[in-house]
Amino acid sequence: MKFIKISVFFLSLFIVGSCSTDDQKIDFTFLQLNDVYEIAPIQAGAYGGMARVETVHQELLKENKNTLLVMAGDFLNPSLLGTLKVDGERLRGKQMVSVMNAMNFDLVAFGNHEFDVPQKDLQKRLNESNFPWITANVKEKTKTGSTFFHKEINGKKIPLTPSFIKEFSDADGTKIKIGFISVCIPSNPKDYVVYEDMYAQAKAAYDELKDVTDVVFGLTHVKIAQDKKIAKLLPEIPLIMGGHEHTSRSVLVENTLIAKADANAKTAYIHRVSFNKKTKKARIRSELKAINSNIKTDEKVGAIVAQWQQVLKTKIKEIVSNPATVIYTAKTPLDGRDTPIRSVQTNLGKIITQSMSFAFENQVDCALVNGGSIRIDDALEGAITPVDIFRVLPYGGAILKVKISGNLLKRVLDYGILAAGTGAYLQRFQAEKVGSNWYIKNKPLDLTKTYDVAFSEYLLKGFDIPFLSEKNNNVLSVYHPKPSALGSDIRKAVVSYLISETEKSVLN
Numbered sequence: 001m002k003f004i005k006i007s008v009f010f011l012s013l014f015i016v017g018s019c020s021t022d023d024q025k026i027d028f029t030f031l032q033l034n035d036v037y038e039i040a041p042i043q044a045g046a047y048g049g050m051a052r053v054e055t056v057h058q059e060l061l062k063e064n065k066n067t068l069l070v071m072a073g074d075f076l077n078p079s080l081l082g083t084l085k086v087d088g089e090r091l092r093g094k095q096m097v098s099v100m101n102a103m104n105f106d107l108v109a110f111g112n113h114e115f116d117v118p119q120k121d122l123q124k125r126l127n128e129s130n131f132p133w134i135t136a137n138v139k140e141k142t143k144t145g146s147t148f149f150h151k152e153i154n155g156k157k158i159p160l161t162p163s164f165i166k167e168f169s170d171a172d173g174t175k176i177k178i179g180f181i182s183v184c185i186p187s188n189p190k191d192y193v194v195y196e197d198m199y200a201q202a203k204a205a206y207d208e209l210k211d212v213t214d215v216v217f218g219l220t221h222v223k224i225a226q227d228k229k230i231a232k233l234l235p236e237i238p239l240i241m242g243g244h245e246h247t248s249r250s251v252l253v254e255n256t257l258i259a260k261a262d263a264n265a266k267t268a269y270i271h272r273v274s275f276n277k278k279t280k281k282a283r284i285r286s287e288l289k290a291i292n293s294n295i296k297t298d299e300k301v302g303a304i305v306a307q308w309q310q311v312l313k314t315k316i317k318e319i320v321s322n323p324a325t326v327i328y329t330a331k332t333p334l335d336g337r338d339t340p341i342r343s344v345q346t347n348l349g350k351i352i353t354q355s356m357s358f359a360f361e362n363q364v365d366c367a368l369v370n371g372g373s374i375r376i377d378d379a380l381e382g383a384i385t386p387v388d389i390f391r392v393l394p395y396g397g398a399i400l401k402v403k404i405s406g407n408l409l410k411r412v413l414d415y416g417i418l419a420a421g422t423g424a425y426l427q428r429f430q431a432e433k434v435g436s437n438w439y440i441k442n443k444p445l446d447l448t449k450t451y452d453v454a455f456s457e458y459l460l461k462g463f464d465i466p467f468l469s470e471k472n473n474n475v476l477s478v479y480h481p482k483p484s485a486l487g488s489d490i491r492k493a494v495v496s497y498l499i500s501e502t503e504k505s506v507l508n
Contacts, residue, residue, distance in 0.1 A: 022173040024277040029064050034072035034243030035263035037079040039099045039305050044383035048265040052291050054103050054298035066168040072243035073111025073221030078375040083394040092121040095308040097128045102301050105131040109182040111221040119192040127152050134182045136162035137201035139194045146194040162205045179209035179216040206234050231256035238282040265291045326383045328498035333379040342371040342425045349427025355497035356399045356454040359487035365440050366431040367454035370464045372423020386495045397457040399487035401479040406447040408474035415465050424464035
């Protein structure tokens with residue numbers, strides 16, 4: 001009996017001792033990306049690269065096994081690789097999903113650019129992904145209403161969820177359940193997408209989580225002003241990891257930190273969280289980590305990226321021989337972000353249209369390109385290569401020299417102004433509006449005159465400007481460049497123009 005009593009005594013001590021080691025405090029880490037369109041480093045290898053991000057990811061996992069890699073929306077599109085055809089089918093984000101699978105992403109949110117791809121392609125990417133997706137306010141339109149998007153696995157439809165729960169435990173036995181909610185900006189209307197009220201759905205998702213988790217975080221893809229409103233609506237959320245703006249920022253709204261990294265993995269946010277279960281308080285230490293050439297490439301992910309890049313290089317070499325050569329240095333960032341490029345004249349838009357004029361030895365009166373052709377949704381700075389230009393104009397297309405009546409040219413220019421905010425907005429060269437009057441090459445536009453205008457091939461198909469096509473009687477003639485000519489591909493023209501500008505600056 002003595003033996004039994006002693007055993008029980010020591011067992012009791014063990015249990016008490018074990019319980020006392022649980023300090024009700026736990027540390028975990030988030031590695032946050034947002035708005036990543038390119039899997040490889042950009043701008044001559046200076047910035048970004050998913051294989052570099054994976055090196056940081058692995059280092060954080062060694063530091064703390066309770067580390068989550070998350071994406072706050074926008075990764076399927078736009079990208080240069082995504083426009084290419086492999087085995088007769090455009091990639092449309094397939095390359096990104098394959099890389100993200102290799103990186104073992106823990107959670108992603110929908111961004112507005114996910115809906116750039118056709119419904120059937122989005123479904124393929126969902127099915128291919130090994131990671132969970134969340135969004136509370138975006139649903140798939142059905143014949144009878146709407147439902148959450150889903151994955152199809154082994155013939156079964158598995159609905160996505162408006163929220164996500166993750167459990168962590170640490171060495172001393174502390175356990176925690178953390179929740180995530182997500183909403184997406186309703187800026188990309190599609191006939192297969194339904195956008196519900198983001199604030200109402202954010203609150204509904206939070207209400208479902210608050211009693212079954214210890215703490216809830218945000219993983220959003222909305223404007224910063226909308227993130228701030230969510231923070232005020234749900235002040236118990238200590239951290240909102242967001243996307244959409246493309247430039248890094250960190251804003252404190254009362255007790256909520258809102259953080260966004262730079263687009264294309266130029267930076268990533270590392271959030272080290274210490275949570276106290278007794279006080280229900282989270283202490284967050286955030287670090288904006290530069291992703292650059294100082295970070296080694298992860299071998300496994302790097303090998304996958306290299307395979308996709310070889311596909312890209314093969315395609316680009318059909319048009320330019322040295323796609324990785326630095327052709328220009330942008331001391332001021334060249335603005336190709338979606339909102340400005342479709343609303344105002346930008347320096348990148350001017351370079352593209354100047355290049356169109358350059359393709360015809362500047363023997364045109366003006367040059368016009370639709371903002372929607374510029375697909376990079378980012379700003380270029382520093383060393384620029386032909387690959388960057390292909391990222392800007394992934395669909396290419398010829399530059400056409402068109403004789404057009406002054407009357408029709410005015411209609412086209414007016415339409416472009418009225419289309420501000422859409423892809424039909426026109427980036428221009430030598431066509432400026434002063435007050436209510438248009439000036440071509442610094443002279444008032446003459447309605448009775450015939451003008452030579454360099455148009456992007458797409459514009460003359462009538463998709464953006466319905467009355468602008470070769471069938472219009474005021475389109476007097478159209479010159480199509482030969483395949484060997486500079487104007488045969490707008491990207492070739494921009495590359496040549498930038499090289500010439502660089503050579504001029506060296507001579508001067």
